[in-house]
Amino acid sequence: MICSKSAKLPVANAQSLFMRENWGIQTFGIPALWNLSKGEGINVAVLDSGIAFNHPDFVQAISMMKDFTNSKAGVYDITGHGTHVAGIIGSRNPKVGLASEIKLLIGKIINDEGTVDIDATVDALYWAIENKANIINLSIEAKKDYLQLKQAVEEANKAGCIVVCAAGNAGPKQDSIQYPAKYKSTIAVAAIDRNFKLRVDASTGPELDLVAPGVDIYSADLPYGYTTRGGSSMAAPFVSGVIALMLAREKKNPRITTINLTDGIRECISNTAFQLGNPEEKSLYGMGLIHPQRMIV
Structure with missing residues (x-):
């Protein structure tokens, strides 16, 4: 596929330090x-x-929801994590969300104590496939491999779903990428700050695909407000939002020629990302810093 290389590298806007917004949107x-x-x-x-x-940012955004944890609260978010992640991708507030016309499929896989349920995650992955998700965002971390999780992620990949995962916050030690980001069929994302420096605890390793904004990220919060959070959990949805913009653009002007859509997206990222560090530091930055303008224009 061909992606534009003509757009300039984004320049951090110092003024954004004092503005209540997702700084990555302007930067x-x-x-x-x-x-x-x-x-x-x-x-x-x-x-x-x-x-x-019930948050005003999501009233028109959600197409379906399902709780896979048997929570007494149902699909309602108790921790605020999922609300923040969803806001980065698809909030209807232009200071928060990247892709304001997507439709959100919300699957609750983290219980109300903040623990990831692997069986729930597997069930939710197949649910997302069945309901025609184009992108699946997994801002979760697991230290060990689970065969059923790997199989579900691979099935999503085969079905044409792009699975974007948080690389984890287990750094700064090397080879600390967490699951499911460690699987080859996913796009693994680590967090950088406004100065394009890796977050201090960013997970790195050979499985890392790229880095994206993930420090002091402003997004939706419980019940109707906003807050800042950080980590690869925030970097992954930034990438999911950019890919959503790209896929909608692809419908109008197709450029991906690879059979596997994830491979096509990965190729585009490789062709357009801005190099950070030295070429031999791929385990620290993957293919580099995501560059939305080069990917989409």
Whole structure:
């Protein structure tokens, strides 16, 4: 496939330090891309701790929801994690969300104590496949491999779902990428700050695909407000949002020629990402810093 290399490297805007907004939106020139795409027609499954579904940012965004944890609260988010993640991708507030016309499929896989349920995650992955998710965002971490989780992620990949995963916050030691980001069939994302430096506890290793904004990220919070959070959990949805913009753009102007959609996206990222560090430091930065303008224009 061919992706543009003509767009300039984003420049951090010092003024954004004092503005209540998702700083990555302005720093990476996302508003300029909304003339080309807002993610229309793209389904993004956020498999996380649920969502504050009454929040005004999501009332028009959610297409379906399901609780896989048997929570007394149902799909409602108790921890706020899933609400924050979903906001980065698809909030209807232009200061928060990257792709304001996507549809969200919300699967609750993190229980109300904040623990990831692997069986729930597997069930939710197949649910997302069945309901035609184009992108699946997994901002979760598991230290060990689970065969059923790997198989479900691979099935999603074969079905044409792009599975974007948080690399983890188990750094700074090397080879600390967590599951499911460690699987080859996913896109593994680590967090950088406004100065394009790795977050101090960012998980790194040979499985890392790229880095994206994941420090002091402003997004939706319980029950109707906003807050800042950080970590690869916030970097992954930034990438999911950019890919949603790209896929909607692809519908109008197809450029991906590979049979496997995830491979096509990975190729585009490789062709357009901005190199950070030395070439031999791939385990620290993967293919580099995501560059939305080069990917989409």
